[in-house]
Amino acid sequence: MKDIFTKLLSVLILLIMSCNKDEDNKEQDLSNQLIGKWRVQTEKVDGVNTQFSSCGGDILELKSNKEFTDVSSVLLNNTCVEDGNEFGLWTLNNRIIVLEFDKTNNIENQDWQINSITETELKITESSIEGEKVERTLIKM
Secondary structure (H helix, E strand, C coil), rough: HHHHHHHHHHHHHHHHHHHHHHHHHHHHHHHHCEEEEEEEEEECCCCCCEECCCCCCCCEEEECCEHHHHHHHHCCCCEEEEEEEEEEEEECCCCCEEECCCCCHHHEEEEEEEEEEEECCCCCEEEEEEEEEEEEEECCC
């Protein structure tokens, strides 16, 4: 009886360990899929939609070394000009992208819940510090 119990316990431990490994692999696969440049195509703040052209939406670059840059631009006199450049570190935890801005930027960290992701499109939801619900669709560049 003791031998059967020991074998069952061993099998149970192996199953638990393999499930944890699968979760780790999924998180790593998702992290790898996020690496690259993403342009904000649409933004919905409390139900109000904004569509961005090739100039006007932020470009977020998530790098493999866990650094990120976020460059915004505006159309000024028919010319696309950079309007800001923030940077910092990013992490991924349970389908939440955490953007930890460099302290010199004086910007609160942001948590982006991943709603869906494909090779070319990322949909996220963020709760802003003002309490607004922000939904964004980003396109991979």
